[in-house]
Amino acid sequence: MxxxxxxxxYVSLDGVIEDPVGMENSGLGDWTGPFERGPEGDRFKHEEMLAADAVLLGRVTYDAFAAVWPSVKDETGFADRLNSMPKFVASNTLRQAEWHNTTIxxxxxxxxxxxxxxxxxxxxxxxxxxxxxxxxxxxxLIDAYNLMVYPTVLGRGKRLFAxxxxxxxxxxxxRPLGSGIVLLRYGTGT
Structure with missing residues (x-):
């Protein structure tokens, strides 16, 4: 198979996915920070990670993740799993990937x-x-979307669907999660 x-x-009500935690200097700030997804949301993110055996990133997200995740320690093992699993970065400009187990x-x-x-x-x-x-x-090439929709309207920013x-x-x-966040999972039928 x-x-x-x-x-x-993470998606705003108006479809924005850009800079949810405020690391990209977009001016959008940490728009997910005021909301708590709760234990059910945390559990979903862990289950999602356990069902995967690789991560695929674009260059901008790779740079942001590679700057933070290698030094993250958490009791749940999420960071250890992410740091150890194979990572692929799609880029025609990146020449060397420093984050462990990354292929360009x-x-x-x-x-x-x-x-x-x-x-x-x-x-x-x-x-x-x-x-x-x-x-x-x-x-x-996309088979599924797992979206945590946050109850906020940003009015600008990169949207999930162009x-x-x-x-x-x-x-x-x-299913509803904490703070008005809703988990929506979709298949594409591809």
């Missing part, structure tokens, strides 16, 4: 990722990485 590409995002995918991202999907294994999670997600969508992109998704799960 081929692997699945699962895009996992250069050239045609769609072809590289199609080949990665064809290999046996678990889910491949995509965190953030708006430009990469937008590049994968028209090629039908203007002009259309697709029909199938709802797999919907």
């Amino acid at each position: 081929p692997r699945r590409i699962v895009v996992t995002q 995918l250069s050239g045609d991202a769609a072809n590289e990722i199609r080949a990665l999907k064809a290999k046996p294994g678990g889910d491949i999670l995509v965190y953030g990485s708006a430009a990469l997600v937008h590049a994968l969508m028209p090629h039908g 203007d002009g992109y259309a697709s029909k998704l199938t709802l797999a799960e919907s």
Whole structure:
């Protein structure tokens, strides 16, 4: 069975995925910080990570994650799992990846990722990485979306679905989490 590409995002009510924790100097600030997703939300993020055996990132998200995650220590083991699992970064400009167990995918991202999907294994999670997600969508390479929708409207910022992109998704799960956050899981049917 081929692997699945699962895009996992924090999303505002108006569809913005840019800079949810305020690390990208976007001016949006830490828009997820005022909300507590609760134990059920934390449990979901851990289960999602355990179902995966690789992470796929775009260059901007890779740089932000690589600057923080290698030094994170947590009692739940989330950071250890993320730091030890294979990571792939789609970039034509990155020459060397310092974060342990990272492979640079250069050239045609769609072809590289199609080949990665064809290999046996678990889910491949995509965190953030708006430009990469937008590049994968028209090629039908995304199999599922795990969205934590936050009860905030930002009015600007990079959105999950770019203007002009259309697709029909199938709802797999919907459940409320803490602070008005809603978990929505969709399949793409690809």
